[in-house]
Amino acid sequence: MKDDAKNSVGIVETRHVRVVEADEPLGLQCGKTLAPIDVAYETCGEMAPDGDNVVLICHALSGNAHVAGYNSPNDRKPGWWDVMIGPGKAIDTDKYFVICSNVLGGISGTTGPSSIDPATGKPYGLDFPIITIADMVKLQKRLLDKIGIKQVLAVIGGSMGGMQVLQWAIEYPDFVRSAIVIASTSRLSAQAVAFDAVGRNAVLADADFNGGQYHDKPGPGRGLAIARMIGHITYLSEESMRQKFGRKLHTGDDYGYDFNSEFAVESYLDYQGQTFVERFDANCYLYITKAMDYFDLEREYGALNQALVNTTCRFLVVSFTSDWLFTVAQSEEIVDALTANGKDVSYCNIHSPYGHDAFLLEPQTLGALLSGFIDANYEQGATHENARVAKPSRAILQLRRRDQAKRARVDYELIDSLIEPKSRVLDVGCGDGELLAQLIADKAIRGEGIELDQNLVVHSVQRGLPVIHRDIERGLDQYATDSFDYAILSQTLQTVKDPEKVFKELLRVANRVIVSFPNFAHYRCRFQLLFKGRSPRTRQLPFRWYDTPNIHCLSLKDFDRFCAELGVRIEKRIPLGKSSLRPVKFAPNIFATQAVYVVSKYETANRS
Numbered sequence: 001m002k003d004d005a006k007n008s009v010g011i012v013e014t015r016h017v018r019v020v021e022a023d024e025p026l027g028l029q030c031g032k033t034l035a036p037i038d039v040a041y042e043t044c045g046e047m048a049p050d051g052d053n054v055v056l057i058c059h060a061l062s063g064n065a066h067v068a069g070y071n072s073p074n075d076r077k078p079g080w081w082d083v084m085i086g087p088g089k090a091i092d093t094d095k096y097f098v099i100c101s102n103v104l105g106g107i108s109g110t111t112g113p114s115s116i117d118p119a120t121g122k123p124y125g126l127d128f129p130i131i132t133i134a135d136m137v138k139l140q141k142r143l144l145d146k147i148g149i150k151q152v153l154a155v156i157g158g159s160m161g162g163m164q165v166l167q168w169a170i171e172y173p174d175f176v177r178s179a180i181v182i183a184s185t186s187r188l189s190a191q192a193v194a195f196d197a198v199g200r201n202a203v204l205a206d207a208d209f210n211g212g213q214y215h216d217k218p219g220p221g222r223g224l225a226i227a228r229m230i231g232h233i234t235y236l237s238e239e240s241m242r243q244k245f246g247r248k249l250h251t252g253d254d255y256g257y258d259f260n261s262e263f264a265v266e267s268y269l270d271y272q273g274q275t276f277v278e279r280f281d282a283n284c285y286l287y288i289t290k291a292m293d294y295f296d297l298e299r300e301y302g303a304l305n306q307a308l309v310n311t312t313c314r315f316l317v318v319s320f321t322s323d324w325l326f327t328v329a330q331s332e333e334i335v336d337a338l339t340a341n342g343k344d345v346s347y348c349n350i351h352s353p354y355g356h357d358a359f360l361l362e363p364q365t366l367g368a369l370l371s372g373f374i375d376a377n378y379e380q381g382a383t384h385e386n387a388r389v390a391k392p393s394r395a396i397l398q399l400r401r402r403d404q405a406k407r408a409r410v411d412y413e414l415i416d417s418l419i420e421p422k423s424r425v426l427d428v429g430c431g432d433g434e435l436l437a438q439l440i441a442d443k444a445i446r447g448e449g450i451e452l453d454q455n456l457v458v459h460s461v462q463r464g465l466p467v468i469h470r471d472i473e474r475g476l477d478q479y480a481t482d483s484f485d486y487a488i489l490s491q492t493l494q495t496v497k498d499p500e501k502v503f504k505e506l507l508r509v510a511n512r513v514i515v516s517f518p519n520f521a522h523y524r525c526r527f528q529l530l531f532k533g534r535s536p537r538t539r540q541l542p543f544r545w546y547d548t549p550n551i552h553c554l555s556l557k558d559f560d561r562f563c564a565e566l567g568v569r570i571e572k573r574i575p576l577g578k579s580s581l582r583p584v585k586f587a588p589n590i591f592a593t594q595a596v597y598v599v600s601k602y603e604t605a606n607r608s
Contacts, residue, residue, distance in 0.1 A: 008078065009044040009086050009093050012069035016040050016109055019142045022118070026139065032129040036118070039143050040109025041065050041101035044085060045093035047149075053378065054149050055091055056140070057081065057100040058157030058164035061231075061288055062280060064108035067100040068093075083363045090367030091374065096153065101143055103136045103164075105287040110139075113283035114215065124283075125212030131287055133160070133295040137167040141175070151175055154374050158182035158359035159326060160288070163295045166334070169311045170297070178314040178377045180370065183323055183359045185330040186304050186337075187296040192325055195234050196289040199227030203282045212283050224282045225273030232272045237322035237355030241265060304337040311338075315345040316373045316461065318366065320358035335468060336478040346373065348457045348469045368458050376464030411490060411516040414574060414581055414596050416442055418514055423485040426450070426510060428472050428502075429492030433460030440465075473498055476505045484510040491594075493517045495549045503566065507601055512571070516596045519575070521555030523590050539578060540593045556589045563599055572598040 018038050020026045025035030042065045047054060057067050059080070068085035070078055085091045085098055102110035105128070113128035120127075144152070155176050157165040162184020169179040188196070206223030208214055245265040249255075261267050301307035315338055319331035328349050338345040350365050352358040359366065412435050419425060421443045427436050430449030433456075439445045449467040451457050460467040473496055487510035489502070494517050496502050506513045518540040519525075525536035535545040543550065554562075556575060563570050575584040575592030584592040 007086050007088060008082070009069035011073065012042050012044060012066070012071060012079070014040055014042050014065060014071060014109060017143070017146060019139060019146055026135070026142070028129055028135050029132040030130045034111070034129055037104070037111040037139060038109070038115075039101050039111075039139065040106075041099060041143060042067065042069075042079075044068050044098045045096055047097040051148075051150055052153060052381070053096045054152045055096045055098045055374065056144070056152045056155045056168075057085075057091075057098060058140075058155065058161035058168075059100060059103065060157070060159035060161050061292070062276065063161070064106060065100050065102040065110075066108070068098065081360070083360075084367060084370065090363070090370040091156070092371065095378070096374070099144075099149075101140055103288070104139045105131045105136070105284060105291065107279075107281040107284045112281070113212070113287055114281045123213070123215045125215075126283065127212075128283070128287065130290060132291050133163045133167050134171065136291065137164050137171060140164070140168075141172060151177065153378055154178045154180060156180040156182070156370070157184070159184055159356065160292050162326075163292065166297065167295075169313050169315070170307055173310055173312045176313045178316070178373070179311075180316045180318070180373065181331070181334060182318045182366070183320055183326045183331075183356055184334075185326050186307070186334055187298060188293060189327070189330070192234070193293050195230060195325075196293055199230050200286050200289060202226040202230070203286060206282075209282065214282070220282045221277045224277050224280065224285060225270075227285060228273045228276035228280075229269040232269060234325045235356045237324065237353060239322055239353040240355055243353065244268075304333065305340050308334075308337050308343065309341050311341075311343060314373075314377055314466070315343060316369065317345065317347045318359070318369060319347075319349045320352045320354070320356070320362070321349060322353050323356045323358060325356040332470075339468070339478040340480070342483075344466050346457075346461050346466050346468070348454060348461065351454060365454070365458065369461055372458065372462030372464075376462070380464060410576060410581060411594060411596055412438060414576070415488060415490065415514055415516065418572070418596070418598055419443055419445065419486055421445070424483070425486045425488065426479075426484045426506075427488045427490070428506065429489065429495070430456075430460060430465075430467060432456050433463045433465040433467060435488065435490060436460070436465050437463050472496065472502055472505075475501075476509050479509040481508050482511060485512065486510055487513045489513060489515045491516055491518065494520075494552045494554060497551065499552065499562070500566070503562075503568075507568065507599075512598055512600045514596065514598050515559075516594060517554060517559070518550075518594045519555055519589070519592050520553040521557070521589050522593050526590075538593065556592060556595050559595070559597065563597075567602065568599045569602050570597060570599050572596075
């Protein structure tokens with residue numbers, strides 16, 4: 001055990017409890033029953049008197065209950081997510097009570113195919129019933145009931161753990177306050193199912209498999225090792241394998257011209273396969289991969305939207321750019337379904353070269369998201385229906401104490417004054433969430449944001465705001481027509497490639513659109529072009545020509561014509577000076593540094 005007591009939860013005991021008695025078997029999704037069932041679990045931190053600080057961790061295929069700390073002073077390695085869990089870490093055990101249990105069908109203490117079948121006195125082997133993700137979650141719920149947990153602040157899981165998180169949110173909506181789904185999916189792709197099938201066939205084809213009854217023999221070590229090698233390839237990315245191994249040889253500089261493992265990547269896979277055999281069971285591998293294959297919310301509920309319609313918790317969904325096993329598109333499918341149902345969801349696609357394994361290897365960015373989301377939800381102490389209105393987070397409450405005159409963006413103050421209290425607001429290009437937080441504090445709006453910059457998304461999530469990491473130019477198909485009272489496009493219009501497409505989408509999803517932009521026709525810009533012969537730089541346009549995000553140069557007159565061509569009604573046109581909220585009245589196209597517009601479709605304006 002490393003001498004790292006300051007950041008470690010220390011020694012953690014694995015507890016075993018009988019959750020299902022022989023006379024009250026657990027009904028399984030396959031139609032069979034199972035009893036008795038024992039569960040292995042570990043906990044870190046202290047449960048609050050009212051039990052409102054419980055965080056449930058759901059592990060992935062090869063994980064177990066040992067999520068953090070050490071099981072003994074002699075342990076060389078801590079729990080599988082120790083980098084995230086502990087005093088002062090992302091999941092702070094000084095604040096939260098963390099629990100993780102080994103899944104049904106596992107190898108690490110919970111009843112599974114390697115457990116003794118009471119009917120025969122031998123390991124179940126292939127007589128163990130087929131299990132599903134829903135069965136795993138049902139058993140976890142029985143465990144929490146048994147140890148007296150009435151609600152969980154957050155359920156968190158990556159990969160197969162993320163599947164469990166989705167099942168928790170769907171099956172027990174009143175029990176879960178927030179759900180964090182990391183590098184996961186609502187159903188495996190055909191490619192992922194194919195990889196699982198090849199791995200299982202490697203196990204089944206091993207001569208030592210013996211129909212699943214191998215526990216008094218060497219067992220199908222070679223088949224299981226091959227299965228792990230195949231799986232491990234899918235957990236990495238081409239970039240990470242190239243950076244880590246390339247075409248380096250393991251030993252020597254010349255080819256051996258034989259079939260031994262010569263390349264560094266071959267030796268790495270050999271090692272991964274062997275260590276997996278030493279700690280995992282072949283039958284468990286068969287059953288758990290099959291459970292993952294069967295997980296399909298669309299098939300079970302008819303549509304993903306329908307599966308998630310009754311969820312009430314807040315969601316954070318995280319994907320990784322290089323994950324080709326559980327793809328970005330699969331995470332976005334979950335986000336879009338939640339958004340279409342009007343659920344409180346934040347999403348971040350973290351740039352990472354590590355592939356699917358990134359959820360274990362990106363502690364900084366992922367940790368900032370987790371800590372911000374969990375802390376905000378804990379402080380708000382509310383569910384989806386009133387979290388953003390009744391009890392703002394500490395970050396939002398701090399905004400109320402700020403001197404209004406010192407807020408950095410003059411247009412924010414004006415936009416705030418234009419929005420009716422308790423409105424539904426979509427802030428596109430929301431940045432770090434300052435405007436949304438201000439509107440929540442001042443106007444009790446129900447707000448959502450869209451932002452392209454990863455770091456700004458993290459800041460917004462840390463404020464407790466629901467923000468989607470996405471390029472607005474991809475469209476807003478996830479939102480129904482007239483989903484919002486207002487859409488805000490603050491200092492963003494000039495940065496998008498296709499302003500017309502973006503503007504039409506905003507007018508579709510919102511009754512009114514509030515737009516602010518810098519005026520490129522301001523006299524200082526004109527003077528710099530005329531007399532200095534170079535691209536202008538002003539307080540509102542501080543960028544140089546080669547590092548500017550602004551790809552369109554528009555003036556007030558340009559935007560007036562743009563609205564006329566689109567058949568859009570301009571309800572308000574407010575030219576602004578450098579620092580005053582007072583409109584510029586004389587020659588605004590020359591003397592205004594920026595402008596704020598309120599526009600609407602003609603039918604919207606006529607209805608009002």
